[in-house]
Amino acid sequence: MEILMSVTTGVLFMIGTYMILSRNLLRIILGTSLxxxxxxxxxxxxxxxxxxxxxxxxxxxxxxxDPLPQALILTxxxxxxxxxxxxxxxxxxxxxxxxxDDMEQLxxxxxx
Amino acid sequence: xxxxxxxPLLIPLTxxxxxxxxxxxxxxxxxxxxxxxxxxxxxxxYLAYQVYHKGIFTLNMGGWAPPYGIVFVADMFAMILxxxxxxxxxxxxxxxxxxxxxEKERHYFYVFYQFLLVGVIGSxxxxxxxxxxxxxxxxxxSSYALIVLGGKKRQLRESxxxxxxxxxxxxxxxxxxxxxxxxxxxLNMAHLSVRVAEAGxxxxxxxxxxxxxxxxxxxxxxxLFFWLPGSYTVPSPVVTALFGALLTKVGIYAIIRTxxxxxxxxxxxxxxxxxxxxxxxxxxxxxxALAYRDVNRILVYNIVAGVGFIVFxxxxxxxxxxxxAIYYLTHDMVAKALLFLLGGIITAAAGTDKxxxxxxxxxxxxxxxxxxxxxxxxxxxxxxLSGFIGKLLIVQGGLEGGWYWTTGISLLMSLLVLLSLIxxxxxxxxxxxxxxxxxxxxxxxxxxxxxPVLGLGLLVILIGVCAQWLYPYVSMAAEVLMKxxxxxEAVLKE
Numbered sequence: 001m002e003i004l005m006s007v008t009t010g011v012l013f014m015i016g017t018y019m020i021l022s023r024n025l026l027r028i029i030l031g032t033s034l035x036x037x038x039x040x041x042x043x044x045x046x047x048x049x050x051x052x053x054x055x056x057x058x059x060x061x062x063x064x065x066d067p068l069p070q071a072l073i074l075t076x077x078x079x080x081x082x083x084x085x086x087x088x089x090x091x092x093x094x095x096x097x098x099x100x101d102d103m104e105q106l107x108x109x110x111x112x
Numbered sequence: 113x114x115x116x117x118x119x120p121l122l123i124p125l126t127x128x129x130x131x132x133x134x135x136x137x138x139x140x141x142x143x144x145x146x147x148x149x150x151x152x153x154x155x156x157x158y159l160a161y162q163v164y165h166k167g168i169f170t171l172n173m174g175g176w177a178p179p180y181g182i183v184f185v186a187d188m189f190a191m192i193l194x195x196x197x198x199x200x201x202x203x204x205x206x207x208x209x210x211x212x213x214x215e216k217e218r219h220y221f222y223v224f225y226q227f228l229l230v231g232v233i234g235s236x237x238x239x240x241x242x243x244x245x246x247x248x249x250x251x252x253x254s255s256y257a258l259i260v261l262g263g264k265k266r267q268l269r270e271s272x273x274x275x276x277x278x279x280x281x282x283x284x285x286x287x288x289x290x291x292x293x294x295x296x297x298x299l300n301m302a303h304l305s306v307r308v309a310e311a312g313x314x315x316x317x318x319x320x321x322x323x324x325x326x327x328x329x330x331x332x333x334x335x336l337f338f339w340l341p342g343s344y345t346v347p348s349p350v351v352t353a354l355f356g357a358l359l360t361k362v363g364i365y366a367i368i369r370t371x372x373x374x375x376x377x378x379x380x381x382x383x384x385x386x387x388x389x390x391x392x393x394x395x396x397x398x399x400x401a402l403a404y405r406d407v408n409r410i411l412v413y414n415i416v417a418g419v420g421f422i423v424f425x426x427x428x429x430x431x432x433x434x435x436x437a438i439y440y441l442t443h444d445m446v447a448k449a450l451l452f453l454l455g456g457i458i459t460a461a462a463g464t465d466k467x468x469x470x471x472x473x474x475x476x477x478x479x480x481x482x483x484x485x486x487x488x489x490x491x492x493x494x495x496x497l498s499g500f501i502g503k504l505l506i507v508q509g510g511l512e513g514g515w516y517w518t519t520g521i522s523l524l525m526s527l528l529v530l531l532s533l534i535x536x537x538x539x540x541x542x543x544x545x546x547x548x549x550x551x552x553x554x555x556x557x558x559x560x561x562x563x564p565v566l567g568l569g570l571l572v573i574l575i576g577v578c579a580q581w582l583y584p585y586v587s588m589a590a591e592v593l594m595k596x597x598x599x600x601e602a603v604l605k606e
Contacts, residue, residue, distance in 0.1 A: 020280065025272070032279045039286045046294035069293070072242055076286055079249045083282075086256060087275055094268040106269050 005045040012038030025091050025101040029084065036080045040073045117171040117186045120156045120194050121233050123148055124201075128226030138217055142209055145222045149202040152229075156198045160191040164585060168592070168602035170239070178239070178603055179303035185239035185603055188589035189438060193236045193365060196442050199571065200357050200449045201229050203564035207453050208350045210560025211460075216261050216348075224261070228254035228354065235362045239603055241292070242299045244366065245285050248331070252278050255359060259347045267346045274343040281330040288323035295320065302603035305373050305596050313377035321375035321382050325367065325389075332363025334423050335389040337416045341400065344415070345408040349456025352408070356415045357449035361441060364419060368426050368437065372593040379429060387427035391518045393420030394525040401532035406465040407540070410532055411455045414491070417529055418444045421522055424515075425506040433509025434590040439582075440502025443575055447491050447498065450568040454484050457561055458540055463551030467536065471545025476554065479562065481541040483569045488533040490572045492526050498575035 012034050019031025052063030095101050127148035134140040163169055169186040172178060186194075205225065212221055231251025238244050256278075260271040293299060295316055296307040308317060330336045340360075344352050367386070375382055397417030401410050422444060425437025457480050462470045474481045490497035493504075503526065510519035539545070575582065592598045 020276070028276060032276065032283070035280065035283050036286075039283050039290065042287060043290040043293075046290045068299070069290075072286075072289070072293075075242075075246060079246070079253075079282075083249075083253065083256075083275075083279060086253070087279070090256075090260060090268065090271060090275060093263065094272055097263070097265045097268050106272065 001049050002045055005041055009038045009042045023103045029087050029091060033084055040076060043069050043073050114169050116159055117169045117184050120152055121230060123152045124226040124229040128223050131223045135218060141217060141222050145205055149205050153198045153202055156195045159186060160195050163188055163191050170603055179298050179300035182243050183239040183603055184237050186237055187592050187599060188585060189593060190236045192442055192589055194233050196445045197232050197358055200445060203568050204350050204354050206560055207564040210558055211350055219261060221261060224254045224257045232358045232362055236365060239301050240299055241301055242289055258351045270342050270346045273339060277339040281327050285327045288320055288327055291320045301373055302600040305600055308374055318378055318381055324370050328363045328366040332367060333360045333416050333419050335393050341409055341412045344412045349452060353449045353452035356452050357445045360415055360419055361445055364422050367423060371426060373596045373599060383427050383429055386423060387518055390420045390424035390427055391521045394521055398525050398528035405467045407455055407459055407536060408465045410536055411451055414529060415448060417525055424518055424522055428509045428513040428515055430509050430513055431590055431594055432505045434593050435586050436502045436505025436509055438586050438589050439505060443498040443502050446568055446571050447487055450565060451487050453565050454480060461555040464549060467539045469547060469549040470540045471543040471548040474541040483565055485537055486569055488537060492530040496576050498572045500576055501579045
């Protein structure tokens with residue numbers, strides 16, 4: 001299972017990087033989103049996937065799943081959700097002002 | 113264990129939340145934020161004084177003992193930076209009163225300002241590496257808002273890139289935390305230090321260390337500074353001053369903290385690598401500063417050169433170089449804030465940022481001119497001023513540690529910084545430029561513009577003159593960096 005998760009993480013990283021490197025702004029934003037999903041899966045995999053039951057205390061259970069990565073992922077998801085939403089709004093505003101979503105044309109020079 | 117530890121963090125946090133409700137009352141916005149920043153200066157000075165006498169302060173959030181809960185740690189290094197941050201926060205706020213448009217004020221400028229301070233101070237004081245990520249994000253999200261506030265074409269365009277760079281490096285940050293957690297099974301920085309020391313810093317650990325260096329280097333503008341000149345030149349001068357003085361320094365702080373507390377076992381690889389990056393950063397920074405002909409870009413490239421120099425102090429990693437790095441970090445925060453505030457006045461007074469269209473301003477603005485010269489010679493490290501001690505200690509440490517080449521580069525960098533800034537000074541203030549373009553209305557210097565630059569200018573002199581009195585504090589901070597067990601003992605004492 002860990003191997004499958006690692007491969008998935010790798011694939012997500014790969015697609016994310018590819019999309020970030022493209023010229024279209026929307027693709028870039030979706031790319032960052034995929035990249036972060038990859039990171040979250042990596043975080044989950046890093047603490048071993050299933051080593052026990054859910055971390056609710058009870059006397060007759062010995063092994064628990066490590067709850068910490070899930071807390072971390074939750075925090076990271078919330079932050080990423082906010083930032084992505086902001087990024088979309090910013091992209092829309094920038095598109096309205098600059099009349100383009102092509103990063104090649106948003107390069108900008110010293111001639112302004 | 114004391115609740116006092118997080119008061120410097122709570123004051124801007126509550127103020128920021130409170131200010132949301134005063135959106136349309138400009139007077140209240142200003143009064144409340146002013147009281148808050150000065151209160152915070154007083155509180156952090158008091159806390160620093162307490163730390164000096166009683167040792168490191170910690171606070172376990174929610175009563176969870178480390179390594180399980182999040183812990184906030186006020187050691188001397190963090191406190192020196194917190195005090196400097198609050199002072200700069202106060203100076204820039206007064207400058208903001210005089211320069212920020214009403215439109216921006218109504219769109220929560222002061223709210224984001226306070227939250228930016230929360231993020232910066234939180235990053236300095238946290239003792240948990242994931243919490244460091246959260247504080248980074250608090251700081252970055254406020255900075256996204258501040259950089260784009262105003263919504264000009266160019267601002268929007270550069271904000272996109274700034275946002276993208278930071279999202280990617282934040283993703284890398286969480287990746288490195290994931291690897292670190294996978295290897296060590298803890299997130300508390302003191303506990304991490306213990307675990308890494310027990311298990312030894314093998315290849316895997318060094319790899320994680322380099323990943324962290326990449327992440328923090330991106331934020332600090334260490335070698336990976338390609339995003340910095342574009343983004344830092346678009347917002348209003350007060351925001352640039354705040355970013356230049358605080359944001360990159362948080363990255364430097366994180367590099368220094370992780371590489372003195374956690375990854376200090378294999379300096380042959382990590383510290384040599386950091387040293388090379390620092391040397392390249394210094395060189396590329398001054399080349400940039402010499403290459404451009406507009407004031408903003410010259411000043412922004414000077415940030416980069418400064419970053420290289422401070423991180424070089426870490427790469428040497430002996431007592432005197434770390435003292436020098438702390439000293440120079442403090443000086444650089446104050447001097448860069450001052451430099452950008454002056455730069456803001458200069459560009460506003462000239463109505464342009466092109467050097468070729470400026471000249472002869474010493475007649476109209478003598479005070480600004482002399483303050484600019486003062487900042488320049490202080491950045492170069494002329495003795496009675498603040499830059500001297502830090503430079504002296506780092507150079508001394510570099511020669512002790514056998515870093516002859518890099519020390520040479522750092523001295524060359526000082527000269528070139530002098531050249532780049534003195535060129536601005538000569539052109540803007542002394543030259544009889546025939547092509548000078550005068551703005552339709554001359555800028556009136558009011559108290560809001562002059563007070564902060566005078567205050568910071570005085571501070572630049574005082575940090576240099578009172579070095580003897582400040583030295584015990586800096587020495588104490590460097591001692592904790594040199595001996596991680598002091599930090600560990602204070603955090604994990606129970």
